[in-house]
Amino acid sequence: EIVMTQSPATLSVSPGERATLSCRASQSVSSNLAWYQQKPGQAPRLLIYGASTRATGIPARFSGSGSGTEFTLTISRLQSEDFAVYYCQQYTEWWTFGQGTKVEIK
Amino acid sequence: QITLKESGPTLVKPTQTLTLTCTFSGFSLSTSGVGVAWIRQPPGKALEWLALIYRNDDKLYRPSLKSRLTITTDTSKSQVVLTMTNMDPVDTATYFCAHRPTTGSHPDYWGQGTLVTVSS
Numbered sequence: 001e002i003v004m005t006q007s008p009a010t011l012s013v014s015p016g017e018r019a020t021l022s023c024r025a026s027q028s029v030s031s032n033l034a035w036y037q038q039k040p041g042q043a044p045r046l047l048i049y050g051a052s053t054r055a056t057g058i059p060a061r062f063s064g065s066g067s068g069t070e071f072t073l074t075i076s077r078l079q080s081e082d083f084a085v086y087y088c089q090q091y092t093e094w095w096t097f098g099q100g101t102k103v104e105i106k
Numbered sequence: 107q108i109t110l111k112e113s114g115p116t117l118v119k120p121t122q123t124l125t126l127t128c129t130f131s132g133f134s135l136s137t138s139g140v141g142v143a144w145i146r147q148p149p150g151k152a153l154e155w156l157a158l159i160y161r162n163d164d165k166l167y168r169p170s171l172k173s174r175l176t177i178t179t180d181t182s183k184s185q186v187v188l189t190m191t192n193m194d195p196v197d198t199a200t201y202f203c204a205h206r207p208t209t210g211s212h213p214d215y216w217g218q219g220t221l222v223t224v225s226s
């Protein structure tokens with residue numbers, strides 16, 4: 001099983017600041033990496049796939065980078081609606097998810 | 107417009123079998139590469155993929171749960187059914203179904219999820 005490790009577990013950021021979230025795979029997943037946003041009581045929302053391609057309707061302040069085993073999600077200027085939990089997911093070998101990073105208001 | 111919606115019991119007893127139904131619209135499982143998956147999330151915890159069905163009858167299961175899971179489809183009703191046997195309190199979770207657009211890809215559209223509690 002490919003294990004996905006996200007860091008940090010919690011990120012405290014002020015509105016308008018930049019947030020940088022990390023995701024590491026236990027073995028190479030090439031660019032088969034997606035990022036999701038989840039708010040309480042809601043289903044995950046696809047943000048990024050192919051490591052760096054924004055999904056339809058996702059604002060440009062969300063960007064993804066990386067390949068192989070190291071990936072980053074950057075939110076350039078946090079808005080109030082961006083405070084949520086973010087998950088990375090690999091889809092090279094079935095599907096596994098990271099443990100999530102909670103982005104909270106500082 | 108792709109939509110998915112989960113339905114099933116909210117409470118099951120330990121050792122019982124859970125049956126969940128995902129009713130979908132806006133796509134066909136007959137389309138090459140398209141699939142429907144089940145994913146669960148225990149309260150306050152991370153997401154865990156369970157099973158995937160595609161090409162109407164090809165199936166993949168999470169290896170650690172394979173002996174307990176069965177995924178089937180009723181194409182006439184646009185439904186995917188997941189059964190999980192021998193339920194335990196650790197199986198308490200929100201169960202989501204999700205659409206996979208092409209072979210080897212990620213889920214893009216998700217249902218709202220249904221919370222299943224396992225308790226006597």
